[in-house]
Amino acid sequence: MSSPQENTKVERVVEAIEGLTVAVAANVHDDGDTHGSKFEDVIEARKEVSEALHDFLRPALRVVGGTDKQ
Numbered sequence: 001m002s003s004p005q006e007n008t009k010v011e012r013v014v015e016a017i018e019g020l021t022v023a024v025a026a027n028v029h030d031d032g033d034t035h036g037s038k039f040e041d042v043i044e045a046r047k048e049v050s051e052a053l054h055d056f057l058r059p060a061l062r063v064v065g066g067t068d069k070q
Contacts (some may be wrong), residue, residue, distance in 0.1 A: 007057045016052040020045035 023045040 009052075013052045013056050016045070016049040020049050051053070 020042070022039040027042050
């Protein structure tokens, strides 16, 4: 069973991906005009997805990364 903290991280990733999808769809629907606020929304949405995935994967990255003490 997942912990409440894991569920929160999954929800954040899902919401971030939904936000990116909406921002990209709105940008495409705007006939490719990337000079408006919609383009900035896509950049912000991509940043949120990146941060959410980084937080979600952080425990796994620590295990995989490890330390090289030789």
